[in-house]
Amino acid sequence: MNNDSAFWDRFADRYARAKIGNVDAYDATLERVRAHLKPGDRVLEIGCGTGTTALRLADAVSEYLATDYSPRMIAIAKAKPEGDALPGLRFEVAGAAEAGGAGPFDAVTAFNVLHLIPDLPGTLAHVHAALRPGGCSSRRRRALLTRRCPSVRRPSRR
Numbered sequence: 001m002n003n004d005s006a007f008w009d010r011f012a013d014r015y016a017r018a019k020i021g022n023v024d025a026y027d028a029t030l031e032r033v034r035a036h037l038k039p040g041d042r043v044l045e046i047g048c049g050t051g052t053t054a055l056r057l058a059d060a061v062s063e064y065l066a067t068d069y070s071p072r073m074i075a076i077a078k079a080k081p082e083g084d085a086l087p088g089l090r091f092e093v094a095g096a097a098e099a100g101g102a103g104p105f106d107a108v109t110a111f112n113v114l115h116l117i118p119d120l121p122g123t124l125a126h127v128h129a130a131l132r133p134g135g136c137s138s139r140r141r142r143a144l145l146t147r148r149c150p151s152v153r154r155p156s157r158r
Helices: 004-015 023-034 052-060 071-081 082-084 120-130
Strands: 042-046 063-066 089-093 107-110 142-146
Touching: 004 071, 023 052, 042 052, 042 120, 052 063, 052 082, 052 089, 063 071, 071 082, 071 089, 107 120
Parallel strands: 042 063, 042 107, 063 089
Antiparallel strands: 107 142
């Protein structure tokens, strides 16, 4: 794993041009996530890349903060015109552990990024602290971290 933001900055333009491999599975995942969201929610997305998922989910909530470690990924996300129609959507450069500082959040999403985080238990504990009371977290590769998600486990406090 390369956690150097310069690496991800170099990869960002190619990543932005890449097509989603399985569109049906991607759409189904977003619909499962959307089912957990409510119009008044504040949502944090960790590792948003070029913002595609944020642009698809932000209309379901009042505030959606999409973060990524790579400044270039965030620049690409901000340049997408679809975001102009979503006043509650913000893109910011932040690592996974720092992203929760703007909390509390009703939900935290992390799609296909948890395997890239060097200190996953520490990061999940930090994110859990950024959730409103009653929040829970998941250790799955694709995760929805939310107070309304009883089937997932809280991070251990070792």
